[in-house]
Amino acid sequence: MSAKLLGAGRSNHLTGTVLDRRAVMRGGVALGIALPTFTVVAGRVGAQDSITFWYATNPSETEFALQIVEAWNGSNDVQVDAQPVPSGNSTEEVVLAAIAAGTTPCVLANLAPAAVPQFGQALVNLTATFDDAEDFLISRSGEDIIDQYRSDDGDIYQIPWKVNPVMVFYNTAMFEEAGLDPEAPPQTYTEALDAMASLKDAGFTPIQPSIDQTWYNRWFDWYPLYLAAGDQLLLNDEGTEAIFNGPAGKSAMSFWRNVYENEYAPQATAQQDPYSQGEVAMRIAGPWAIPEIEQGGLLEDTAVMPVWVPDDAAPVEEMPTTFADAKNIGIFSNCDDKDSAWEFVKFYVSEEQDTKFLQITQQIPLRQGIEDSVASDERPLLQAFAAQAEHTLNVDQSPQLTDIFGIISQAYQKAAIYREASVDDALSEAEEQVNSLIGNG
Amino acid sequence: MNTGQGLKGEAASGEKRRSRLRLGGAGKHPIGYLFTLPYVIFFFAMIAYPLGFAIYLSFHTWSIVSDVKPFVGLDNFDRLIHDTLFWKALRNTLKFLIVNVPVTVAVSLVLAVALNQAIRGRTFFRTAYFLPYVTAGVVIALIWKWMFSTDGGVVNSALDAIGMPQIGWLTDPFWSMITIALMVAWKQMGFYVVLYLGGLQGIPQQLYEAAEVDGANALQRFWTITVPQLRPITLLVVILSTIIGFQLFTEPYIMTGGGPLNSSLSVVLYIYQKAFGSLDFGYAAAIGVVLALVIMMTALIQRFFLEDDAA
Numbered sequence: 058m059s060a061k062l063l064g065a066g067r068s069n070h071l072t073g074t075v076l077d078r079r080a081v082m083r084g085g086v087a088l089g090i091a092l093p094t095f096t097v098v099a100g101r102v103g104a105q106d107s108i109t110f111w112y113a114t115n116p117s118e119t120e121f122a123l124q125i126v127e128a129w130n131g132s133n134d135v136q137v138d139a140q141p142v143p144s145g146n147s148t149e150e151v152v153l154a155a156i157a158a159g160t161t162p163c164v165l166a167n168l169a170p171a172a173v174p175q176f177g178q179a180l181v182n183l184t185a186t187f188d189d190a191e192d193f194l195i196s197r198s199g200e201d202i203i204d205q206y207r208s209d210d211g212d213i214y215q216i217p218w219k220v221n222p223v224m225v226f227y228n229t230a231m232f233e234e235a236g237l238d239p240e241a242p243p244q245t246y247t248e249a250l251d252a253m254a255s256l257k258d259a260g261f262t263p264i265q266p267s268i269d270q271t272w273y274n275r276w277f278d279w280y281p282l283y284l285a286a287g288d289q290l291l292l293n294d295e296g297t298e299a300i301f302n303g304p305a306g307k308s309a310m311s312f313w314r315n316v317y318e319n320e321y322a323p324q325a326t327a328q329q330d331p332y333s334q335g336e337v338a339m340r341i342a343g344p345w346a347i348p349e350i351e352q353g354g355l356l357e358d359t360a361v362m363p364v365w366v367p368d369d370a371a372p373v374e375e376m377p378t379t380f381a382d383a384k385n386i387g388i389f390s391n392c393d394d395k396d397s398a399w400e401f402v403k404f405y406v407s408e409e410q411d412t413k414f415l416q417i418t419q420q421i422p423l424r425q426g427i428e429d430s431v432a433s434d435e436r437p438l439l440q441a442f443a444a445q446a447e448h449t450l451n452v453d454q455s456p457q458l459t460d461i462f463g464i465i466s467q468a469y470q471k472a473a474i475y476r477e478a479s480v481d482d483a484l485s486e487a488e489e490q491v492n493s494l495i496g497n498g
Numbered sequence: 499m500n501t502g503q504g505l506k507g508e509a510a511s512g513e514k515r516r517s518r519l520r521l522g523g524a525g526k527h528p529i530g531y532l533f534t535l536p537y538v539i540f541f542f543a544m545i546a547y548p549l550g551f552a553i554y555l556s557f558h559t560w561s562i563v564s565d566v567k568p569f570v571g572l573d574n575f576d577r578l579i580h581d582t583l584f585w586k587a588l589r590n591t592l593k594f595l596i597v598n599v600p601v602t603v604a605v606s607l608v609l610a611v612a613l614n615q616a617i618r619g620r621t622f623f624r625t626a627y628f629l630p631y632v633t634a635g636v637v638i639a640l641i642w643k644w645m646f647s648t649d650g651g652v653v654n655s656a657l658d659a660i661g662m663p664q665i666g667w668l669t670d671p672f673w674s675m676i677t678i679a680l681m682v683a684w685k686q687m688g689f690y691v692v693l694y695l696g697g698l699q700g701i702p703q704q705l706y707e708a709a710e711v712d713g714a715n716a717l718q719r720f721w722t723i724t725v726p727q728l729r730p731i732t733l734l735v736v737i738l739s740t741i742i743g744f745q746l747f748t749e750p751y752i753m754t755g756g757g758p759l760n761s762s763l764s765v766v767l768y769i770y771q772k773a774f775g776s777l778d779f780g781y782a783a784a785i786g787v788v789l790a791l792v793i794m795m796t797a798l799i800q801r802f803f804l805e806d807d808a809a
Contacts, residue, residue: 146755150774150775153774153775153777154774156562156563156777157562157773157774157777175563175776175777176563177561177563177564178563178564178565179562179563268669268758269755269757270755270756270757270758270759270760271755271757323648323649324648324666324669325647325648325649325666325669326649326669327649328644328647328649328650331649457776459775459776460775460776463775467759467760470757470758470759471759474758475671475758475759477759
């Protein structure tokens with residue numbers, strides 16, 4: 058009966074062959090053996106030892122990550138499954154959603170130190186889990202650097218990896234056309250505003266920071282200028298009180314208010330980086346922006362200057378402090394093979410790979426002795442960023458940091474972009490909200 | 499070859515099987531309960547359990563990365579009452595509804611009436627209006643974001659070309675939520691047009707013929723026959739668009755991030771920010787519980803005012 062249903066004994070019009078009952082039985086047996094075997098093999102392949110790895114989507118970092126992963130996979134049984142951080146408003150937001158869903162990778166190479174307290178137990182305690190972690194990290198970066206990244210319990214949950222000191226890129230050709238000397242870029246607020254006025258008069262858009270209110274956008278307008286003006290973080294040393302509503306915070310906010318009031322920056326967020334498109338004269342960013350500028354064909358006409366400082370800081374004798382925009386590496390607790398993940402991370406930040414990283418990305422690895430590699434590299438932008446890397450501050454180690462920057466971002470929109478409140482009122486309100494938040498926390 | 503006896507025998511054995519499936523008090527066809535099982539499982543897994551868990555969360559300080567999840571009673575609800583940002587998000591959502599619901603009802607109704615006529619290309623237009631509804635919200639939000647950008651967007655370029663001032667559709671605190679409301683109305687319209695088209699099929703043709711004999715023009719027939727006859731559909735459209743509107747998330751998330759100045763922050767976007775931005779799941783759940791109550795109350799009020807006439 059079943060053979061008949063399968064068409065056995067009938068002429069097959071397509072092939073002209075005849076299938077008999079025995080052939081069907083043999084086929085059935087073969088399938089019966091093959092399918093479970095395939096399933097088991099496929100299951101074993103699927104369950105093969107592998108670790109997932111997320112890297113930043115920046116083109117040069119992608120190039121580096123794929124090279125290193127290929128090298129690792131070529132010589133190790135445990136394979137690394139690499140993919141860029143999934144799309145989202147920010148890496149932090151994507152990772153938080155992944156934590157909630159239980160889908161974090163084993164290794165993340167774009168971990169903002171600001172997010173570490175918030176990620177909490179989702180990150181592996183490196184010093185408590187791996188016997189060689191403390192020695193390895195200190196030998197690579199030095200004790201001073203490592204101490205900066207210790208959590209409140211004294212343990213380390215992140216591998217300090219690199220810094221991206223934030224500076225001001227500027228288009229030297231546009232400066233010249235506007236009658237400005239590219240060799241003597243502005244240093245103070247007044248000089249910067251005067252330069253912007255000249256650029257505007259010459260028909261250029263001087264600068265176009267994002268006006269989006271997402272918290273991290275203030276890392277590239279108000280925050281670096283605040284650090285340069287005051288050389289202090291947002292909270293006091295104990296993390297119990299906001300200290301940004303002082304002269305440094307107010308002067309940086311007033312500067313940006315002037316920029317928008319005088320229409321030196323448009324009230325618009327560009328769809329693509331307008332600096333790389335040759336549409337604006339300046340951009341505040343870290344060295345990660347270099348590949349984008351290179352792709353836009355503007356690298357020859359680009360130089361960098363330190364972020365501007367208040368007029369009373371003049372004469373500017375040494376480089377002002379700026380935002381470090383450090384990015385580290387983390388291993389997540391839900392990783393099945395933490396030992397292999399740790400071995401992969403050690404490979405990823407080995408001396409050979411750090412040198413390669415510097416060459417490919419022009420970002421500065423947090424490695425002792427990297428100065429020699431920097432010194433032998435003649436690319437001028439890299440030299441400038443390397444010099445600036447010694448004058449940086451990062452962010453407070455607070456689990457509410459994204460909320461704190463969110464509050465500051467709203468104050469910035471109110472006081473600087475839309476001028477719906479005075480600088481004093483906006484910052485006072487933000488200070489009150491942050492203190493209330495820290496108190497609640 | 500089957501015989502009559504054989505058939506009887508099969509019928510008898512089938513009867514035995516059915517009788518074995520009968521359960522006390524389960525009615526004539528207890529197998530029906532089995533057929534409902536997939537939905538029952540879906541309901542408990544996707545609706546009842548999450549709802550219960552959300553209510554549980556709302557009474558706790560609950561973070562996914564912390565083992566400490568203390569019971570805090572009504573603290574989250576007390577915090578919500580004093581949270582200015584929650585009230586701003588609620589006001590924003592109401593502003594959205596005030597623009598979105600009337601536009602949705604009015605334009606869907608007019609379009610449905612137009613598409614119910616024997617016009618050339620009717621199928622094309624019906625498909626065209628329905629297409630945005632079945633297109634991914636993220637894609638549409640991104641396209642509208644580009645179209646309404648102040649940085650070379652097609653809408654502002656068109657305004658510029660005819661000598662009109664550019665508008666910060668998504669960057670001006672006044673316009674941001676209005677733009678989003680209009681966009682959502684456009685996207686959802688196809689679905690509501692289909693509802694109205696269904697309603698139009700049910701209106702007796704004699705009513706129109708009688709009105710025509712009495713000398714009523716097209717507009718009078720629309721106001722005195724079509725609109726009243728479609729009131730049950732209008733009730734459905736109002737309630738559905740309100741419930742969907744209260745759940746506004748994708749469009750402000752993609753197009754504005756809730757800005758500028760939180761002017762397009764919706765309640766659900768705020769819940770998302772609290773849950774996945776701050777890992778403050780307990781507070782986010784409390785907002786969710788309050789939002790569910792607000793939606794229920796609004797739907798009941800709408801039903802109270804519209805149902806009598808609609809019935």
